[in-house]
Amino acid sequence: MRTSSRRTAVAVAAACLTLAAHAGVTAAAAPAGGTGDTRAIYAVPGTDVQERTAINRTGALVLSVSGGEAVVEATPEQAERMRAAGLAPQRRASVAAELARRGQGAPGDFPPEDRGYHNYDEVVAELGAAVADHPDIATLTSAGTSHEGRDIPVLKISDNAGQDEAEPEVLFDCNQHAREHLTTEMCLRIVERFTDGYATDPAIAEMVDSRELWVIPVVNPDGSIHDVASGQYLGWRKNRQGPGTDLNRNWGHKWGCCGGSSGNPNAETYRGTEPWSAPETAALRDFIDSRVVGGEQQIEAAIDFHTYSELVLWPFGYTTDQVTEGMTQEQYDRFERVGTEMARTNGYTPQQASGLYITDGGSLDWMWAEHGILAFTFEMYPAQGGGLEGFYPPDEVIAEETARNDEAVDVLIREAGV
Structure with a gap:
């Protein structure tokens, strides 16, 4: 004790x-x-x-x-x-x-036993194919470029994807942390499900017809590529800007406020020299800011996917207080209600983000505090692991562990219209 x-x-x-x-x-x-x-x-x-x-x-x-x-x-x-x-x-x-427990793959690709994962070029190709196959409901743009100059692709899915309609918008982003490759597969699952399923699944058609969905499968392309550059996993977390910045400590709300990030460039939670010093977070900020139309933020809800621990998290991460500046009891209760409902569908544990440990400068807190977005973080499979291996589950689990979140995704899409 x-x-x-x-x-x-x-x-x-x-x-x-x-x-x-x-x-x-x-x-x-x-x-x-x-x-x-x-x-x-x-x-x-x-x-x-x-x-x-x-x-x-x-x-x-x-x-x-x-x-x-x-x-x-x-x-x-x-x-x-x-x-x-x-x-x-x-x-x-x-x-x-x-x-070293995994095999040695070709340079720039996953180890041979994990070839079911998509590298950056394959992700871009998959997104391009989705647009080619479904040009009426899918468009592909870029949120901006990474430190090393790569596009951060954004796929929009809606019944009139080429137009900006007055419909609730929902954002799904993945792979802020480089080694969390299962999250990229989660975003690709969302793309596949809502494009290929549109013509045959009435429930999916209803959501696509009444919402605008934005999917960003690779927020951190440089780090993701670096993590498999040798053909073997490196356990790399940050971006590739100098010693690397932890993108999920570089967002502007309460940046560096509360001991939930590091000022040491060598630390895994290094927050950068100032808010938005990482081009990847600045690109996502600019994209989200661009969805303010007529003075109102069109993105009403979001999930930022991470691995691992099987958690559904909601703001705030910088404080353990439930009711505080920028969060009324009514607002907190809504987060808890929706988070708990999503967790019932996938078996994750729902909790306030700070229940794990204090973080500051995270995307979750900024999306809510700056724009009033009903923003959640999902920590995906596995529930626990021996260590670094938890970030590299075998590719055999991709289909099951991404489909596991289908109902939770639907819950949030529908909540965005409330």
Whole structure:
């Protein structure tokens, strides 16, 4: 059992670690997946929200939580900081060993046993084919370009896709974090279902006829490509701007406010030099801002897909308060109601985002605070994992684990019209 003195020690140590990170004295992390990669997977038993937040503030990263046990990715130095904060990390395996369990594929592609996943070029080809096959209900544009100059493709699905109609809009985006490739497959599932199913499924036709759907399968194309550039997984999370920015800590609302991101460029949760310093987040901001028509935001609801932990999350991530600035009780109750309804359909656990650990500068909080979008984050399969392998489920699960969210997607689309 945790004592109050231990909680105090954790809080004090975490504050010191945060100051150290701001001062730039945190040890540099080794290159992801390289021969000098010193990262390992640790289990930290009996944690609560405060302690998991403290873990992240050491520069380590909580990957999943089950029964209070946190599975953590950390360097030996970060593990020592956890111990200094009163935690008890137990080493399980090296990250390099976990990544090496998969076979070696061709450069720039997935390992051979995971060829069911789509690389960036294949995603673009799939989107182009959807438009070619369904030109009346699908159009393809770009939200902007990545740090390395790649398009961030956006597919629109609606009964008159070439026109801007006065219909509720819903946004689905995937792959903010490079190694979360299952999310890209989730967005492709949505594209396939709402285009190929339009002519044969009356329920899908009704949603397409009465809504405008936007799908962004690869928010982080450079990072996604880099993660499989060698033909073997690298465990890469961030974009490719210098040492990399965590895109989901770079959004403008409460950026860097609350110890839910890092100022150390080597940290996995590095928030960037300022809000929107990553071109990928700036591109999505500009796209979402562009949907303000006649002074009103047309996007009414959104899901940002991530892996892993099987969670349905809603704002806010920067505070554990339910009712606070920008969130009334009535608004919170709606988030909880819709989130719980979606979770009933897919078996995920519904909770406020900060229930996992504190984050700041996330897309979820910005979409709601800036635009009043009913925005959720889904953490997909698996519910828990041994570590990095949780980000790389075998391609045999793609069909089942993406179809698992069909009903939840439908719930949100219909809620957008309420």
